[in-house]
Amino acid sequence: MITRNMITKLSEALTKFRIIMLNGPRQSGKTTVVKTMAKQLDMQYVTLDDPTALSLATDDPAGFLDFYAQTPLVIDEIQFAPELIAYIKIKVDNNNTKGQFLLTGSADFLQMHKVTESLAGRMVRYNLYPIANAELYNKKYNMIDHLFSGEFKSLKNKTTKKQVLNNIIRGGYPEIITHDDDEFRGDWFDSYISARIQKDIQEYRQISLSKLRMIRKLLQLLASYDAQLLNYNTLAKKLQIDNKTVLSYVELLQAMYIIKIIPSYHVNTALRVVKSAKVYFIDTGLASYLLNMNTENLFIHKDGKYGGLIENFVYCELIKEATYSQNSVEFHHFRDLRKKEVDLVLENRDGNIIGVEVKGKSNIKSQDVKGMVKLAEATKDKFLTGIVFYGGNEIRPISVEGHLFYCLPLGLLS
DSSP: OOOOTHHHHHHHHTTTOSEEEEEOOTTSSHHHHHHHHHHHHTOEEEETTSHHHHHHHHHOHHHHHHHHTTSOEEEEOGGGOTTHHHHHHHHHHTOOOTTOEEEEESSOGGGOTTOOOOOTTTEEEEEOOSOOHHHHTTOSOOHHHHHHHTGGGGOOOOOOHHHHHHHHHHOSOGGGTTOOOHHHHHHHHHHHHHHIIIIIHHHHSOOOHHHHHHHHHHHHHHHHTTTSBOOHHHHHHHHTSOHHHHHHHHHHHHHTTSEEEEOBOOSSGGGOOGGGOEEEESOHHHHHHHTTOOHHHHHHOOSHHHHHHHHHHHHHHHHHHHTTSSSOEEEEEEEOTTOOEEEEEEEETTSOEEEEEEOOSSOOOGGGGHHHHHHHHHHGGGEEEEEEEESSSSOEEEEETTEEEEEEEGGGGO
């Protein structure tokens, strides 16, 4: 069994807060995690995937809690019964004991139109994404923490470029993480997309079948924009629908943990505008399936899809490791008025930042980090270091215009 690093963090959080919420995409391993924790911590476990439990939760929320919550309780898939939220609030307001509830959801339930009670001040939220390569291969370091501490310089890469590409195509969903057959893996992704759009989204928001088909088309189109700036006007024209509808569908896909939208970075936080946001997929295996990519054609056809998937891979691995790192990190991208860009900007709570560029090639030149120079100049003393994840095998420094950056092998994330 693969050890999920979030278990330690969640167990500690339960000793400090009354309610813990674990969000994430379906099939990311939430149920396995909370069942393991329920057994370790002697908590009652109930899933709202069970029709009987769901019926009781929706018809008689108070009775549901009276029956199940006599001891600390895990409620799996809470988004199916938003009626419970108000009653959970009453219960924890009457009892200040820590660790009363561990909730999971396959959608961001705070965005669900039926939820009017946010549990603000009573609940802390965490995310569980598909399995990180650091978990799969039992790596002892956390890349986020190493980047902010500067301890990455002594790391050793033992992963080949082909293995990196295999891991990109495979993705991190536990159900298929050991599959090496492209056909059956494709069958799984096809079923996964159908289930998310046709079942889960419809339960999340009552919409027509024609709109569901449009969301499927949008998802396919977004795959071609992987790791690029979002242009809602362009998407709307291609789909022949209005901008507001595209925006609502994008927000829906993000709430369902299928894609992630990250804003631009600006020293002035008021200028971090949504209109220049970038889109990433939560899982590169899913993005690869939508793009009809396998390891062989990904390696041979080094076009925009190649670069986008590799950048998405770095983003995915970093956000996974960020969920259990000591540094609380926000993700942005950088683009100045002269279109000098940095793929990712990692910002911790102190406002210190690390720039991250992603290049699939094995040789990095000074022109590849021009955007990093601009970011360093714009942020000055807040800029800790610039990192280029690249297709080489060794950690190498690169000095450009008086700034020292570092090239790290993609294999360190694989």
